[in-house]
Amino acid sequence: MAAGQTAIEAKGVTKQFGAGPDAVKALDNVSVSIRENEFFTLLGPSGCGKTTLLRLIAGFDFPTEGEILLYGQDIAPLPPFKRPVNTVFQSYALFPHMTVAQNIGFGLEMLGKPRSEIDARVTQMLQLVRMEELRNRRTSQISGGQQQRVALARALAPAPKVLLLDEPLSALDAKLRKDMQIELKRLQHETGITFIFVTHDQEEALTMSDRIAVMSKGNILQVGSPRDIYDRPSERFVANFIGETNFLAGEMAGVSGGEASVKLTGGSVITAGIPEGLKPSGKVTIVVRPEHADLVQGETPADLRGVLENVVYFGTDTHYYVKLDGSPEPFIIRQQNTRGGGQGFARGDKVGIALEAHSAQVLRD
Amino acid sequence: MATSAFKHRDVKDQPGFGAMAIICLLVLYVPILILMIWSFNSGSLVTHWEGVSLQWYGVALQNEDFHNAAKNTLIISITATLVSTTFATMAAIGMTRVKAWRGMGASFMVINLPLMVPEIITAVATLSFFALLAGKLDLNFGIGNIIIAHTVFCIPFAYMPIRARLEDMDLTLENAAADLYATPWNAFRRVTFPLMIPGILSGLALAFIVSFDDFTITQLIAGPGQTTLPLYIWNQIRRPMTPEINAISTILLLVSILFVSVSFLIARRRSK
Ligand SMILES: Nc1ncnc2c1ncn2[C@@H]1O[C@H](COP(=O)(O)OP(=O)(O)OP(=O)(O)O)[C@@H](O)[C@H]1O
Numbered sequence: 001m002a003a004g005q006t007a008i009e010a011k012g013v014t015k016q017f018g019a020g021p022d023a024v025k026a027l028d029n030v031s032v033s034i035r036e037n038e039f040f041t042l043l044g045p046s047g048c049g050k051t052t053l054l055r056l057i058a059g060f061d062f063p064t065e066g067e068i069l070l071y072g073q074d075i076a077p078l079p080p081f082k083r084p085v086n087t088v089f090q091s092y093a094l095f096p097h098m099t100v101a102q103n104i105g106f107g108l109e110m111l112g113k114p115r116s117e118i119d120a121r122v123t124q125m126l127q128l129v130r131m132e133e134l135r136n137r138r139t140s141q142i143s144g145g146q147q148q149r150v151a152l153a154r155a156l157a158p159a160p161k162v163l164l165l166d167e168p169l170s171a172l173d174a175k176l177r178k179d180m181q182i183e184l185k186r187l188q189h190e191t192g193i194t195f196i197f198v199t200h201d202q203e204e205a206l207t208m209s210d211r212i213a214v215m216s217k218g219n220i221l222q223v224g225s226p227r228d229i230y231d232r233p234s235e236r237f238v239a240n241f242i243g244e245t246n247f248l249a250g251e252m253a254g255v256s257g258g259e260a261s262v263k264l265t266g267g268s269v270i271t272a273g274i275p276e277g278l279k280p281s282g283k284v285t286i287v288v289r290p291e292h293a294d295l296v297q298g299e300t301p302a303d304l305r306g307v308l309e310n311v312v313y314f315g316t317d318t319h320y321y322v323k324l325d326g327s328p329e330p331f332i333i334r335q336q337n338t339r340g341g342g343q344g345f346a347r348g349d350k351v352g353i354a355l356e357a358h359s360a361q362v363l364r365d
Numbered sequence: 366m367a368t369s370a371f372k373h374r375d376v377k378d379q380p381g382f383g384a385m386a387i388i389c390l391l392v393l394y395v396p397i398l399i400l401m402i403w404s405f406n407s408g409s410l411v412t413h414w415e416g417v418s419l420q421w422y423g424v425a426l427q428n429e430d431f432h433n434a435a436k437n438t439l440i441i442s443i444t445a446t447l448v449s450t451t452f453a454t455m456a457a458i459g460m461t462r463v464k465a466w467r468g469m470g471a472s473f474m475v476i477n478l479p480l481m482v483p484e485i486i487t488a489v490a491t492l493s494f495f496a497l498l499a500g501k502l503d504l505n506f507g508i509g510n511i512i513i514a515h516t517v518f519c520i521p522f523a524y525m526p527i528r529a530r531l532e533d534m535d536l537t538l539e540n541a542a543a544d545l546y547a548t549p550w551n552a553f554r555r556v557t558f559p560l561m562i563p564g565i566l567s568g569l570a571l572a573f574i575v576s577f578d579d580f581t582i583t584q585l586i587a588g589p590g591q592t593t594l595p596l597y598i599w600n601q602i603r604r605p606m607t608p609e610i611n612a613i614s615t616i617l618l619l620v621s622i623l624f625v626s627v628s629f630l631i632a633r634r635r636s637k
């Protein structure tokens with residue numbers, strides 16, 4: 001199997017619940033391809049359709065329109081129990097009348113595997129999630145974190161082509177959550193299974209994923225690596241949802257080499273990236289992350305000018321809030337505190353802001 | 366919290382609440398207690414106490430008519446319980462585990478209606494039904510008539526706890542089973558059914574107790590030789606009463622209490 005092969009592809013998938021005036025479009029013409037062996041994350045606020053997309057892939061629901069392909073094959077005719085896809089449910093959904101080992105072995109048993117093979121695989125899975133001692137416990141007699149790992153082991157045991165994880169960490173406390181994030185990455189690496197992971201936590205998405213799809217109101221707004229999504233958000237929603245950001249107004253001055261020249265309101269001209277397929281013209285909004293700008297003394301040439309409104313010291317870095325002429329929102333700059341650096345500015349100073357080359361991005365709106 | 370807001374007007378603080386509660390409990394249980402006490406009377410009257418003895422239990426247990434009545438009751442109750450609980454289980458699955466279908470709400474009403482219809486009406490209707498069968502089609506199932514009648518009115522009692530159990534059950538468990546390659550039949554056999562068992566046991570216990578205790582319907586449709594325990598007691602008290610009847614009543618009561626307790630314990634275990 002060639003690396004980078006497409007494992008799951010959604011083509012124009014729409015899912016509508018109800019009919020008439022009460023109809024809810026949980027997914028609206030969603031298209032996305034997920035590659036083999038990828039840690040792919042669906043990130044978005046509550047109600048944006050993440051669970052709905054997973055349920056369509058697992059087969060608990062059917063698309064109103066569009067199709068879902070698994071390795072190029074339309075899976076619409078397959079009921080859930082015939083899809084080589086397993087799910088880790090948000091509520092874990094462990095079978096309360098079975099032991100840990102029976103839960104983990106359930107999938108293999110249903111596939112009609114011989115007892116000896118099931119036992120061997122269960123042992124292997126228990127080792128993988130480090131739960132060997134709890135083999136014969138009831139699932140009601142283990143902690144939340146342990147239940148989580150049983151749910152993982154149970155879904156991984158039949159070696160599915162794709163593993164779906166619906167906010168699997170949201171019920172855990174912060175510390176356990178961090179541990180499980182690392183554990184999940186390790187499991188994905190060791191098993192080589194394609195993971196489709198759902199979360200509404202942007203930090204979790206950034207640290208764990210190979211690629212992220214940011215969703216809002218039934219649409220996928222942007223798909224890309226964590227770095228792409230963070231550094232080059234293509235929409236205001238994406239920029240806002242992930243981390244802090246600065247928006248600047250400007251006017252298109254031209255396009256060269258795939259990058260836009262934008263004349264900022266302050267008068268200076270900067271170059272900014274253009275999202276795929278966008279042909280910007282006229283007035284545009286560009287975004288710059290706070291750590292991609294430098295504060296300079298008032299007299300130095302700079303892209304923007306303003307008055308330093310506030311300085312907040314955070315230990316590792318310092319945040320500067322600059323009031324720009326003609327903009328209600330302050331421009332935020334985040335600078336690392338190297339030894340001796342990040343000093344010499346005081347509230348009320350007239351300052352300039354120098355944007356790093358290629359750090360700005362034109363927004364789609 | 367709502368509870369604390371209401372605390373200052375907790376009904377327990379209403380004047381006379383305690384006295385009222387005690388009166389209610391006394392009215393409920395004192396007659397039963399007296400009935401039980403008289404069953405241990407060594408004399409042959411329920412108005413004149415002569416001493417403690419178990420002799421009336423001996424008399425009751427050796428009485429041929431009592432044996433027959435007990436046998437009839439057990440045959441009827443056990444059969445009606447098993448059949449009605451089976452139907453109730455199927456109905457509960459059909460009304461919670463499938464896509465909503467036309468007439469589902471109406472069916473729910475129909476299943477539960479017997480709980481609301483006065484029993485004497487059901488009894489008269491059932492009697493007319495069997496009279497019709499016998500008259501027009503020459504069909505008479507003997508004790509089977511009583512079993513059919515009991516099965517019918519036991520269904521809603523068995524249905525209630527089973528449905529409650531199914532409604533409580535997390536649907537994602539069944540999704541999880543399907544996700545792990547269980548066919549619908551295997552998902553039912555390995556996940557849904559085992560988790561329904563407490564509901565089914567409560568259903569069995571309730572159906573049994575309702576059938577075991579039934580008087581009105583049975584009285585109307587029972588033919589000669591089809592006397593059940595409640596009918597037997599009824600026949601006995603129309604003669605000069607002896608403590609034998611108290612002994613039989615006490616035995617019946619204990620069986621009832623046993624079943625109610627089992628049902629209650631199961632319900633409590635499942636809510637834990
Ligand atoms: N069975 C259903 N019937 C009607 N509407 C539904 C149904 N399931 C989901 N929806 C609606 O579809 C939209 C998307 O729901 P979904 O569960 O996919 O959101 P989500 O992104 O998983 O949110 P969360 O982060 O809260 O889990 C919501 O508006 C929801 O109300």
Ligand SMILES: [Mg+2]
Nearest residue numbers: 050051052166
């Ligand atoms: Mg969800």
